[in-house]
Amino acid sequence: xxxxxxxxxxxxxxxxxxxxxxxxxxxxxxxxxxxxxxxxxxxxxxxxxxxxxxxxxxxxxxxxxxxxxxxxxxxxxxxxxxxxxxxxxxxxxxxxxxxxxxxxxxxxxxxxxxxxxxxxxxxxxxxxxxxxxxxxxxxxxxxxxxxxxxxxxxxxxxxxxxxxxxxxxxxxxxxxxxxxxxxxxxxxxxxxxxxxxxxxxxxxxxxxxxxxxxxxxxxxxxx
Amino acid sequence: xxxxxxxxxxxxxxxxxxxxxxxxxxxxxxxxxxxxxxxxxxxxxxxxxxxxxxxxxxxxxxxxxxxxxxxxxxxxxxxxxxxxxxxxxxxxxxxxxxxxxxxxxxxxxxxxxxxxxxxxxxxxxxxxxxxxxxxxxxxxxxxxxxxxxxxxxxxxxxxxxxxxxxxxxxxxxxxxxxxxxxxxxxxxxxxxxxxxxxxxxxxxxxxxxxxxxxxxxxxxxxxxxxxxxxxxxxxxxxxxxxxxxxxxxxxxxxxxxxxxxx
Numbered sequence: 001x002x003x004x005x006x007x008x009x010x011x012x013x014x015x016x017x018x019x020x021x022x023x024x025x026x027x028x029x030x031x032x033x034x035x036x037x038x039x040x041x042x043x044x045x046x047x048x049x050x051x052x053x054x055x056x057x058x059x060x061x062x063x064x065x066x067x068x069x070x071x072x073x074x075x076x077x078x079x080x081x082x083x084x085x086x087x088x089x090x091x092x093x094x095x096x097x098x099x100x101x102x103x104x105x106x107x108x109x110x111x112x113x114x115x116x117x118x119x120x121x122x123x124x125x126x127x128x129x130x131x132x133x134x135x136x137x138x139x140x141x142x143x144x145x146x147x148x149x150x151x152x153x154x155x156x157x158x159x160x161x162x163x164x165x166x167x168x169x170x171x172x173x174x175x176x177x178x179x180x181x182x183x184x185x186x187x188x189x190x191x192x193x194x195x196x197x198x199x200x201x202x203x204x205x206x207x208x209x210x211x212x213x214x215x216x217x218x219x220x221x222x223x
Numbered sequence: 224x225x226x227x228x229x230x231x232x233x234x235x236x237x238x239x240x241x242x243x244x245x246x247x248x249x250x251x252x253x254x255x256x257x258x259x260x261x262x263x264x265x266x267x268x269x270x271x272x273x274x275x276x277x278x279x280x281x282x283x284x285x286x287x288x289x290x291x292x293x294x295x296x297x298x299x300x301x302x303x304x305x306x307x308x309x310x311x312x313x314x315x316x317x318x319x320x321x322x323x324x325x326x327x328x329x330x331x332x333x334x335x336x337x338x339x340x341x342x343x344x345x346x347x348x349x350x351x352x353x354x355x356x357x358x359x360x361x362x363x364x365x366x367x368x369x370x371x372x373x374x375x376x377x378x379x380x381x382x383x384x385x386x387x388x389x390x391x392x393x394x395x396x397x398x399x400x401x402x403x404x405x406x407x408x409x410x411x412x413x414x415x416x417x418x419x420x421x422x423x424x425x426x427x428x429x430x431x432x433x434x435x436x437x438x439x440x441x442x443x444x445x446x447x448x449x450x451x452x453x454x455x456x457x458x459x460x461x462x463x464x465x466x467x468x469x470x471x472x473x474x475x476x477x478x479x480x481x482x483x484x485x
Contacts, residue, residue: 124304
């Protein structure tokens with residue numbers, strides 16, 4: 001392992017990591033918002049929007065991100081709609097992530113016991129109050145592991161951004177490898193960079209999950 | 224004579240074409256405790272669920288005091304604020320501490336000031352022997368404790384009537400009485416109640432009137448003394464007999480080992 005090579009290119013990777021992390025995070029936040037909207041449209045059975053949400057989710061989950069990006073970056077300009085590479089990256093990641101987040105939220109909502117909904121109704125809460133105080137907190141707690149899994153998945157998916165000529169981690173490594181030929185060092189640093197970004201996310205996920213469990217969940221395990 | 228709190232008038236309810244309630248009528252006066260018994264599947268729970276609108280009825284009418292409460296789809300929460308209901312499975316909110324479980328209805332649904340409700344909640348918790356459990360999560364409570372909290376949660380809404388749906392059915396035997404004592408205490412305090420239960424001795428102890436439901440109709444109705452000791456219908460007699468064992472093992476008769484009767 002050539003440590004001088006590694007030391008001299010650390011800052012290239014820091015730059016790449018910044019692109020990966022920044023656009024990954026934009027995509028994750030927009031995905032959460034879009035996913036929540038789709039999930040609500042389905043949960044409240046909002047006409048038209050509900051069907052749109054289902055169609056969108058299936059489309060987004062069953063096509064690769066790479067294809068979605070090509071469509072945005074190379075396809076849409078042909079009909080006169082042009083986005084910058086950065087915009088394409090965020091839109092593409094949101095398009096993919098929104099579908100996964102919607103499904104995660106939905107799994108949480110569906111896991112809420114029907115008896116809980118009735119108990120909320122029985123103490124005279126309006127439907128809206130019931131959702132806010134009884135249903136959502138429990139649904140969110142159930143959805144947390146799936147939501148975090150999606151966050152990690154989406155940040156990893158940013159490696160596809162290199163096709164948009166964005167200098168993310170993947171592209172930085174690829175450029176170094178083709179110009180210098182130090183494949184081992186280049187790939188070692190690439191793996192380390194992803195780990196440094198994603199391991200903390202995993203740790204936070206575990207902490208949040210544990211906290212939620214301590215907060216009184218797993219009710220059925222005690223009698 | 225006391226006012227009529229609840230009037231159920233010839234209600235019908237079917238699920239997938241099967242008639243579960245087939246013309247049930249019932250009146251409950253203020254302060255009266257009516258116990259509804261009957262074999263499983265007779266429609267007892269459905270009757271309670273129809274009263275507070277968890278199930279919509281197909282035919283008939285339900286009145287709470289002078290207000291018709293059946294057949295409405297809007298503002299059902301206003302009706303339910305006046306009707307307390309407790310289930311077999313307690314259904315405390317697992318993500319809230321006991322006190323927050325108790326505060327939710329009165330502060331959010333009724334808009335009462337938190338401090339006032341908190342004070343009252345503490346007093347009621349003390350009455351049911353759970354004062355020290357106010358700030359723990361439900362999962363740390365026993366079944367009997369959970370059910371007492373559920374009763375307090377419903378009572379804090381100051382309902383016109385309480386509906387109790389087999390509230391001891393999921394409890395270990397030694398926890399049954401701690402819950403039923405609370406119910407008897409409520410009855411003494413003048414609470415109007417409709418109670419579905421399989422605890423016949425409790426039914427006899429607490430009821431002003433017993434209703435025997437069978438296949439969705441009221442087969443027999445009367446005082447507990449009359450119903451439990453001199454039921455008029457053959458079906459009720461057989462139902463009551465099912466709570467005692469018809470045959471007993473003769474312990475003097477020693478069977479040889481490995482004798483399977485041939």
